[in-house]
Amino acid sequence: MYDIVIVGAGTAGLSAAIYGVRAGKKVLVLEGQNFGGQIINSPEIENYPGIAKTSGFEFASGLYEQASNLGADIEFEQVVEVEKQGKGFIVHTGGRQIECLAVILATGAKNRPLGVEKENQLIGMGISYCATCDGAFFRDQKTAVVGGGNTALEDAEFLSNFCEKVYVIHRRDEFRGEQWLSDNLRKKDNVEFVMDSVVTDIIGENGVQGVIIKNVKTGEETELSVTGLFVAIGQMPDNKAFEKLVDLDSGGYIQAKEDCKTSCEGIFAAGDCRTKGVRQLATAAADGAVAGLAACEYINKSQ
The missing domain is CATH 3.50.50.60 (FAD/NAD(P)-binding domain)
Structure with missing residues (x-):
């Protein structure tokens, strides 16, 4: 049994894990692909406060190591469903079922590609x-x-x-x-x-x-x-697995405001997967902090 299960190991998800474990909670981060999210492909970052210059890989690796060293469990499994059960939840992956008291959805969003030759080859090179x-x-x-x-x-x-x-x-x-x-x-x-x-x-x-x-x-x-x-032809959130549990807008984003609370009590949304006006590295980290602390508060009050 985990206190918090976080779906997604991007900036928002790993930031939420850091705040969750520092608050004394048992935290599991589940990621279906690679840690870091979209930022891992950026060769240079110069707009994150307090860090004059770094690469996306270095930034994401630092977050991963920090969350892991603090005690968060980070495992690479695809979440296919989240089910409400009593006061808690069951998170379903392809191979197992994980019980927890709160869930943070930090699934991010993918940029919609042009779909032309050389596009992937030249990302970060123009x-x-x-x-x-x-x-x-x-x-x-x-x-x-x-x-x-x-x-x-x-x-x-x-x-x-x-x-x-x-x-x-x-x-x-x-x-x-x-x-x-x-x-x-x-x-x-x-x-x-x-x-x-x-x-x-x-x-x-x-x-x-x-x-x-x-x-x-x-x-x-x-x-x-x-x-x-x-x-700039749009983004593609991947929230269909959760559409029966939380409200999505017409674009498929999870409806949640700055408090990161969703329509389902005990489930929080952080980062690019939620409805928001600004999707930047700094706002993803901020969402992670807000969602992590909100999940801890929810658990403390429900016990």
Whole structure:
């Protein structure tokens, strides 16, 4: 019997484990793939408070070792279901059932890929899914943002402050994002909209040197010379296994506010898997702390 079972060993999950074991609870972290989450693929991190510069792997490894050394059990198993039973829960994996008093869901979210050749190869070498994380590395360079929602427009706005040129590539003739965002971008001399277009190929072997775009109406292909390609076409949370237990929004994110409490008492959601406005490394760690302490408080009150 565990006090807390945490689903996911990313920044939020491991931060929650640290706070849980420091509060004297018996904590198990279950991860279906690799520890660290999305950040483990980032070659450089320069926006985490108190750490001037590190790599995603170093950051994630430090969290893993800290949680483990403090006493958290971290095991690599895929959680397929969480079941409410009496005052506690049963967490089902592919091979066993684990009883606990509280659950923290920290399953994260995956960036939706473009699905073009070389995309995976060049992640961290010109391709990024987070302008606020990596944009500063492209100062005075030409970049492109792919997407038409608020995130894409906000990314373009951010990049326009220090990039020589920012192309905004969108497959439709109108943006899905808010009008005021696109209006602000139209006022900028270094921002150019490339509408009705999709990226069909990425140029470069050891780094992005350009992209090939195709106009979906005319079929015409054009080459854009850029060194940075920022993909902002949405994220994909993986919360379907918990949809019968906690409320999800239309995008599949767990409905939880800053207190990380879900619609099911005793289950908490932390990090990118929950409904929130800002998804950054610092906010994931903050969610982990909040969820970890909230789970401890819930257990203390229910005993």
